[in-house]
Amino acid sequence: MARWSPRRRRRSTEYREEQVVAPPRQRPFWPWLLLLLLLVLGALGASWYFANRGETVDAADVPDVVGAQQGEAERELEEREFVPEVERTVSERPPGTVVAQRPEAGTLYGEGGIVVLAVARNPLRTEVPDVSGLTTPRALARLRAAELRPRAQAVPSQEPKGTVLRQLPAPGTEVPTGSPAIVVVSSGPDVGTVPDVVGRTLGQATSQISQAGFRVRAVRVASSDEEGTVVAQNPVGEARANRGTVVRLNVSRGTGSTTTVTTTSSQAAVPDTVGQDEATAQATLEGAGFTVRVVDRPTTSAEQDGIVVRQAPAGGGSARTGSTVTIFVGRLS
Numbered sequence: 001m002a003r004w005s006p007r008r009r010r011r012s013t014e015y016r017e018e019q020v021v022a023p024p025r026q027r028p029f030w031p032w033l034l035l036l037l038l039l040v041l042g043a044l045g046a047s048w049y050f051a052n053r054g055e056t057v058d059a060a061d062v063p064d065v066v067g068a069q070q071g072e073a074e075r076e077l078e079e080r081e082f083v084p085e086v087e088r089t090v091s092e093r094p095p096g097t098v099v100a101q102r103p104e105a106g107t108l109y110g111e112g113g114i115v116v117l118a119v120a121r122n123p124l125r126t127e128v129p130d131v132s133g134l135t136t137p138r139a140l141a142r143l144r145a146a147e148l149r150p151r152a153q154a155v156p157s158q159e160p161k162g163t164v165l166r167q168l169p170a171p172g173t174e175v176p177t178g179s180p181a182i183v184v185v186s187s188g189p190d191v192g193t194v195p196d197v198v199g200r201t202l203g204q205a206t207s208q209i210s211q212a213g214f215r216v217r218a219v220r221v222a223s224s225d226e227e228g229t230v231v232a233q234n235p236v237g238e239a240r241a242n243r244g245t246v247v248r249l250n251v252s253r254g255t256g257s258t259t260t261v262t263t264t265s266s267q268a269a270v271p272d273t274v275g276q277d278e279a280t281a282q283a284t285l286e287g288a289g290f291t292v293r294v295v296d297r298p299t300t301s302a303e304q305d306g307i308v309v310r311q312a313p314a315g316g317g318s319a320r321t322g323s324t325v326t327i328f329v330g331r332l333s
């Protein structure tokens with residue numbers, strides 16, 4: 001009888017190779033960022049081009065004008081659509097000769113561009129610079145740099161204190177070196193108290209207000225008060241205001257039931273307006289019943305500019321109502 005024995009399982013000596021699959025490599029992200037940046041820059045460039053294509057200008061070479069006379073150089077630049085700007089400089093070259101230019105000749109430059117010309121000047125003469133609107137220290141420094149002898153005169157003004165209002169000689173004037181130069185500067189607003197003139201006659205009110213440094217505008221209104229009497233004013237009495245402010249006076253013209261006839265032989269006191277500004281003097285005289293004639297009187301004093309320096313007939317006397325009073329007003333020259 002056959003003997004059964006269990007078959008031994010054969011162990012396999014073979015090993016399976018396990019293949020390890022590497023994860024897929026990720027593509028770098030920076031090329032996409034670069035592409036996005038290029039697209040943005042392109043869009044911005046296109047926007048700028050379409051926004052400014054109407055403002056582009058033609059360009060041309062700057063001509064050589066060194067050695068030419070100022071007038072000839074300016075004409076040549078203007079013919080080529082450039083804008084000449086002159087700077088005076090001391091030079092051994094004859095006065096009026098262009099000794100340098102900026103930009104240099106041959107530079108490609110847009111039409112309408114400024115070309116600065118250094119022009120020789122007479123060393124014994126200088127050009128007065130424009131200092132209007134500058135502060136006093138800067139204005140004086142600029143005038144001294146131009147070899148002038150400047151001084152400042154202060155006058156009341158609404159402009160900030162120390163601002164140059166006017167100058168003498170006028171900017172651009174050529175004068176001998178060492179010449180005096182005057183700058184009229186603001187001393188700031190001059191504040192005063194408005195007199196209370198309600199109840200006074202127009203002549204009295206006008207004189208009192210003008211002496212306080214204010215101007216007058218009279219308006220005739222219907223009122224039961226006596227004709228010629230001030231019934232209201234604006235600004236009101238005792239108010240604080242800048243001198244030179246116009247004070248409106250409402251003056252009674254009566255009830256209208258009676259008519260006042262003024263004869264040609266009637267006399268009135270002539271107000272003294274010497275020292276007042278032109279507008280105040282005119283209002284004062286017209287308020288007193290006179291016609292005003294203004295005559296300019298040249299002056300070199302900034303304090304007399306626009307101020308009455310004389311009148312005829314003189315103040316304090318009397319003259320026929322409606323007659324002409326001539327005021328002589330100083331004008332800087």
